[in-house]
Amino acid sequence: MGELVLAALVPHPPIMVEEVGKGEVKKVQASRQSMANLASALEEADPETVVMITPHGAVFTDVISIPGAETLEGSLKRFGAPQVRGRYAGDPEFAGILLETCSQQEVPVVKLEEGLMRRFGTPTELDHGLMVPLSFFRGLKKEFALLPVNMGILPRPKLYAFGKALQQAILQSGRRVAVFASADLSHRVTPDAPAGYHPRGKEFDLKLKELLEKADVQGIMELPEDLVEDAGQCGYRPLLMLLGVFDGFEIDCQVLSYEAPFGVGYLVARFRGKGSSEQKAQDYRYSPDQEENNPTGQAESALVRLARQSLEHYLTTGKMLQTEETTFEDLPLRAGTFVTLKKHGQLRGCIGTIEPTQPTLAGEIISNAVQAGVGDPRFSPVTAEELEELTISVDVLGVPEP
Numbered sequence: 001m002g003e004l005v006l007a008a009l010v011p012h013p014p015i016m017v018e019e020v021g022k023g024e025v026k027k028v029q030a031s032r033q034s035m036a037n038l039a040s041a042l043e044e045a046d047p048e049t050v051v052m053i054t055p056h057g058a059v060f061t062d063v064i065s066i067p068g069a070e071t072l073e074g075s076l077k078r079f080g081a082p083q084v085r086g087r088y089a090g091d092p093e094f095a096g097i098l099l100e101t102c103s104q105q106e107v108p109v110v111k112l113e114e115g116l117m118r119r120f121g122t123p124t125e126l127d128h129g130l131m132v133p134l135s136f137f138r139g140l141k142k143e144f145a146l147l148p149v150n151m152g153i154l155p156r157p158k159l160y161a162f163g164k165a166l167q168q169a170i171l172q173s174g175r176r177v178a179v180f181a182s183a184d185l186s187h188r189v190t191p192d193a194p195a196g197y198h199p200r201g202k203e204f205d206l207k208l209k210e211l212l213e214k215a216d217v218q219g220i221m222e223l224p225e226d227l228v229e230d231a232g233q234c235g236y237r238p239l240l241m242l243l244g245v246f247d248g249f250e251i252d253c254q255v256l257s258y259e260a261p262f263g264v265g266y267l268v269a270r271f272r273g274k275g276s277s278e279q280k281a282q283d284y285r286y287s288p289d290q291e292e293n294n295p296t297g298q299a300e301s302a303l304v305r306l307a308r309q310s311l312e313h314y315l316t317t318g319k320m321l322q323t324e325e326t327t328f329e330d331l332p333l334r335a336g337t338f339v340t341l342k343k344h345g346q347l348r349g350c351i352g353t354i355e356p357t358q359p360t361l362a363g364e365i366i367s368n369a370v371q372a373g374v375g376d377p378r379f380s381p382v383t384a385e386e387l388e389e390l391t392i393s394v395d396v397l398g399v400p401e402p
Helices: 018-045 092-104 114-120 128-135 156-173 199-213 217-221 225-231 236-246 302-317 361-374 384-389
Strands: 003-010 049-054 064-067 071-076 081-089 109-112 145-150 176-182 250-259 266-274 337-343 346-352 390-396
Touching (some): 018 081, 018 176, 049 128, 071 128, 081 145, 128 176, 156 236, 176 236, 199 217, 199 225, 217 236, 236 266, 302 361, 302 390, 337 361, 346 361, 361 390
Parallel strands (some): 003 176, 064 109
Antiparallel strands (some): 003 266, 064 145, 250 266, 337 390
């Protein structure tokens, strides 16, 4: 039976690497010391395979991807340090086991073969989300195989379920495996931050740090979407994928350091599982029916139901929905409307009218719902298979001011 020998959340700013940051590395000394401690822990753990989740590889909106190369290479050349290089053996066998357990958990995962990478124009070299943490593991006495994992823009429960599938793959593999989630926190902590300042950037970082210290998986899973988005972070999804590895276990989380000297939050944390998978989990548990089709958990309004029915009817029949419903309580007979479609939290289509163009408000919603689905030039047309994954909102406009 395989074993998870080490799990950690690690930052990936190139400036943290001495060959890149040079004199600036003194400003991230806490992070560097924490990474050195993890390197010692990794050497002691002696893993056969290291799984590292990155937000900066080939990221897709509907699938998690795993590079399938037998040899993996990368460097920090684009950051002025070509001498910081790494060459690692892949682990195709473990990747195959993981693909199978993901299939069993109904988690969409694809193996990135060379042809597929050429098709999508994805780089074959390891990205800095991998190379920065790996640079701290140079010089270890024993080599390890590397399995990079590119996060997907998926619903939170699916990301967590990936971790659960990874747990099963580790157990089935018979290997000693270490798992790292490469993750910077808010990029908007201070006024001089590279992504611009947002007052909620620091709020996000401190809240997440607090939840990690409490090992509050449920709280982390339920962080408000607007807070996560306002923070401008790249580490939330990799963290959720890591947390799923401990599904069925109590978690002990040790935050080793946190700092944000350049306006970006860098947090290093180590995770340990307690108890056994046979006990009743006290943490967040994923089940397949926990899709985020309706993130609020509330019944859809009459306006949203009409928009959804309109788009579904058009996609299945090719015709506009005809309805006798022409009025809605407390709303005008005619008005401009905007219909917005989101998939996994990302915009999928939005079309609106400032002033009414249809005889009734219902007709306005029907028309704009269909156009949002198949007529937004920024996106490919929505398919019938996507309907269950869409979150729909309808905004009714008032009378324009003169």
